[in-house]
Amino acid sequence: MTETSANQNSEGRVHHRHLEQSREQIIELLSRQALERELVSRTDIQNQDVASQLLDRQHHAQLAQRLASFHPADIAFVLESLAPEAREMAWHLVSAEQRGAVLLEISDAVLPTLVGDMRPDEIVAAIRDLGPDEIADLVAELPDDVAPTVLAGLDRAEQFEVRSALSFPEGSVGAMMDLHYVSVREDATLEAVQRLLRRLKHDLPEENTDIFVVDRSNELRGKLSLEQLVLNEPEQSVNEVMTRAPTFFFTDDPIKDAVAAFEKYDLLSAPVVNLHQQVVGRITVDAVLDEINERAQSESLRQAGLSKEEDLYGPVLQSSRNRWPWLGLNLLTSFGASRVIGVFDNVIVQFTVLATLIPIIASLGGNTGTQTMSLVTRAMALDQLRSSQLRQTFIKEFLVALLNGSLWGAALALMTYAMYGKWEIALVIYGAMILQLLLAAMVGVAIPVVLRRIGRDPVMGSSVLLTATTDAMGFFIFLGLAAIFLL
């Protein structure tokens, strides 16, 4: 039970707010220490008397002790919240035993700043006690020049397991699974199972809520929950009380499917099998939780065209680069869109007021399209967009856009007439608004659908693509209508 190791208070309960407070405190302390250190190192080092050096060392020991009382996830949080110098200092305070667990919890953006200063043998020492699947997760994130050396530092059996864990493609159940599970035969009695568990006591997998039932060749036969074990008589056989048809996954199933199944059927763990239906690992609910959380956090980043997490305290150049690809694309598309206006500059010369109204059409198109796109992306994530429903969505979004375009277009036309007193221009903007909303809705459906069909992430950069299209379209529709009706 991981939570037992978290700091306890005298009342025998721990509330998360206490924890937050002590986390805040230690972040403060570490930041201050790092600052003082820097100040000291700038002044003459000889001037520092022995007493203050001792004090410094004492402070350090206290800080290390407090950090050690934290859950690895909280240590990771503290490290992520610190500026580079303080982070480096704090990392040295983390005990060797906890380092592996902390590395597992730390965000991908911050991981390189921690392992960057470590020698390969230090990394090996830190991760040695982790499971092969956990080591594989970490090794996959290590810089390419360090990873092989770290792998080579493990013993042969471990190397083999890590390599096979690394062989599953990213995003597959195989890459996510935990290799550590307990299995029994179906003719065993519950008493025997209980004896087995007690014997394994100190070597049991974490979150061990279910035991898998297999036959002689390790093929999956069923699942026995701890609850089933507790609620039935010890003389009963596994076969009598087990769940005969547990939800299971193949190693090459997408993680997305596993996440959906856990959510829907309230699973705590599920067996993973190979093509011969032999159990090779398990998926636990805590891994699913981490997965969903990571996805949830990255969705709006990906929409804006940011593929990677960023370290809050990482170098500016690195963060800037992270934004270049879509910024460059955006520059090109918006330059293209601006050429659409260029084509119609004879209309603008005659009616300067049009230049004023262009952005309204562009902006309303962009936001309407974004709304539709969000709905479609959501339906996709829920697997609720088969071809018949896609047609239905198209029709519906078309009608919604028609209604809203007519309604709000009329409002806009009235405002335009009140402002500029020209009914021809009011009429043009009315027509442009209806057409623009119709097309924006279609584009909002089309972008994620097309991105997915060509095998891309339907969210990545979708908002940049959408606004580029709705901008160019809006300019063309509005100025085109103006050219037809005003010239």
Add this chain to the structure above:
Amino acid sequence: MTETSANQNSEGRVHHRHLEQSREQIIELLSRQALERELVSRTDIQNQDVASQLLDRQHHAQLAQRLASFHPADIAFVLESLAPEAREMAWHLVSAEQRGAVLLEISDAVLPTLVGDMRPDEIVAAIRDLGPDEIADLVAELPDDVAPTVLAGLDRAEQFEVRSALSFPEGSVGAMMDLHYVSVREDATLEAVQRLLRRLKHDLPEENTDIFVVDRSNELRGKLSLEQLVLNEPEQSVNEVMTRAPTFFFTDDPIKDAVAAFEKYDLLSAPVVNLHQQVVGRITVDAVLDEINERAQSESLRQAGLSKEEDLYGPVLQSSRNRWPWLGLNLLTSFGASRVIGVFDNVIVQFTVLATLIPIIASLGGNTGTQTMSLVTRAMALDQLRSSQLRQTFIKEFLVALLNGSLWGAALALMTYAMYGKWEIALVIYGAMILQLLLAAMVGVAIPVVLRRIGRDPVMGSSVLLTATTDAMGFFIFLGLAAIFLL
């Protein structure tokens, strides 16, 4: 174990893909049936011979049987995927015993279409077997004119429990908690606990992974996991093996905190206490999973200004209305932004090419701001944005914008010069680009921070607010610079 009730196959295993296929099949079948029905009802009803009526009834019975073999979550999925007529027909096929569980799983957007046709006593019959917290969740979603009648239909004790569950504010742990839990005293032996569980066998809460340890006045003393129960000797007392400092929550803690704690400490369940530290309920990992999933799905909808889920097959008018508030706001803000251009129309009359270039500045500002905003929103969700970090983020985003503005601004200036051959205009757009990206980054940080500080959802409508601001700013900066340097 809920998954046992899912359809089993002869091999004693159930893979989610089988399930998906049969789900697709039944959606097909139901849609076709509903269509046929409609065709029949349009032709003369008398012409339908007895044989085909029998066939129809037989089909129905078969469909009902297949639906009954599904997990409630899958029935909900099927209903959500059907058009209104087919959905209504399918809902009548769902057995009375399953209806309550299905209503719990169905999305808020589709719920009203199902309960809309039911009489209050039918609703009461459907939900009677659910727990008071589950009933409270459903009653909160019922139309205001139906809810009181349904509540009145429950017996007095149940009414009381439902009302107290309803009294917790939305978004609090109290509103999310499950009232059904098992508690024991710390001086009990593990054997006694096991006997208790066996006695309660058919009345145990779902996902019962932990038993809470309380004292005489029901104050929380610790937590006993099923694993601890299984791994230790029956003669040992609860006190000897329990987790003494379990993570717990108060009823008024925000759900967000509970979600973070479950994710971080890999909890399966946690006790909820009142102000006197007395246990009043529990939070389970499956509820947390549902919560995260719902949040993840709604994030990009809220960003686009859609507060509610939409029924894919709901009426067009309803969906249109859902989009009105932000569409209206967008119309006003973009009209305001367009007035900024109006102020400078004397510059545009002289340099029509400016009208062509305006949207580039607006678009790049919008997308840069969105990127920054996504990063800030994410840091907020992770609780990593205290005041010192906020300053750091401000500085960093400022530097990133300065670098990117200088770099990509130069590219844009070169393109402009190549296209229009006027170096004054190229210089103006260079300056405008730097200023615009700087301001867009500041706005991207400011919008979620300000929304949260005034107590609003920092995501709701944020993309509409952002583009409105960056548009107006971009126009002002670009045309302002042009007025200064070109006139």
